[in-house]
């Protein structure tokens with residue numbers, strides 16, 4: 422299989438290393454023939470080019486592998502590749518979550534594959550497992566710790582009683598968090614991954630903008646103290662469940678019980694759980710990021726395409742996101758407690774925090790968003 426690699430950063434260089442090593446019979450079927458880079462200074466290999474058309478217009482290349490990140494030009498490049506009857510593999514969750522409907526339709530129209538294992542769960546074979554389980558079972562729900570950076574910060578805050586700001590700096594120093602950490606700490610990265618998990622688990626496409634998303638940006642030592650006192654650990658959780666006419670997806674911090682499997686997931690690890698008819702509950706734990714673990718997932722997709730595994734064309738149904746009738750108990754800290762409907766409050770904690778009665782996810786979303794408080798912190802409390 423002749424591959425054009427788009428992007429040669431953390432993930433792309435890992436893909437090149439694994440394929441160039443040619444250590445297994447499977448990887449010997451793969452050959453990277455061209456690599457798109459951005460500047461002359463990066464041209465360290467005879468296969469490198471600065472012109473994407475050298476890859477997209479080359480009829481000898483049957484598969485492109487996109488590891489550039491960002492919406493554009495990644496989206497246009499994948500679109501053109503599919504229109505040129507090339508298979509595509511991407512590690513780019515943000516781009517695929519935004520353009521899934523268009524790109525899967527194009528893949529189907531042109532009888533080629535579009536695969537995205539690395540875009541969700543990094544090195545954990547999560548998408549593959551969901552697709553496998555789905556061949557036999559109906560998947561009822563998925564939920565998990567999808568973001569290693571936020572899990573690192575929460576683990577350190579929980580174990581060392583550290584401030585959020587100091588932990589962000591530490592995560593940036595270790596290369597876990599970007600200079601602008603918004604995608605990780607505001608829940609956007611988890612949002613994209615729940616969209617991709619819904620594709621694999623429910624064969625459903627959802628609009629990322631519709632997903633209620635709360636992050637950990639405003640967590641303080643007070644929340645950690647509350648958790649310690651009541652036997653909880655705070656984790657950022659994304660979850661999804663399929664219904665006839667809608668999918669309920671929610672991204673929010675959760676105070677999980679100390680005994681819960683998610684409570685013990687340390688540092689930058691991910692843990693992803695699903696529940697289905699005959700398999701029951703299954704949990705997958707591993708490295709959700711990193712050059713070689715993520716590249717491993719990309720190369721697994723390339724091998725699957727080369728071997729024509731799962732080559733049948735999948736169709737996806739578009740569904741709206743709604744909370745349905747799901748309910749929960751929530752912890753909320755806001756400077757604007759006076760604006761929160763008092764009939765929904767179960768008990769207060771100090772002057773600016775409280776725990777709600779059991780209320781619907783939708784009511785909680787509307788109530789929290791209508792506070793218009795940028796410093797609000799919300800978490801679901803396990804019962």
Ligand SMILES: NC(=O)c1ccc[n+]([C@@H]2O[C@H](COP(=O)([O-])OP(=O)(O)OC[C@H]3O[C@@H](n4cnc5c(N)ncnc54)[C@H](OP(=O)(O)O)[C@@H]3O)[C@@H](O)[C@H]2O)c1
Nearest residue numbers: 428429430431432457458459488489490512513710711715
């Ligand atoms: N890193 C991980 O552990 C990980 C895990 C799972 C998924 N992902 C996803 O994988 C993708 C790549 O991540 P990464 O960490 O490898 O990012 P990265 O290190 O920044 O690598 C991306 C590379 O692509 C290059 N690039 C961007 N636009 C380009 C263009 N138009 N033409 C040529 N080259 C271009 C970048 O060049 P410049 O730096 O010069 O812009 C950079 O060298 C992202 O979508 C990310 O979300 C990453």
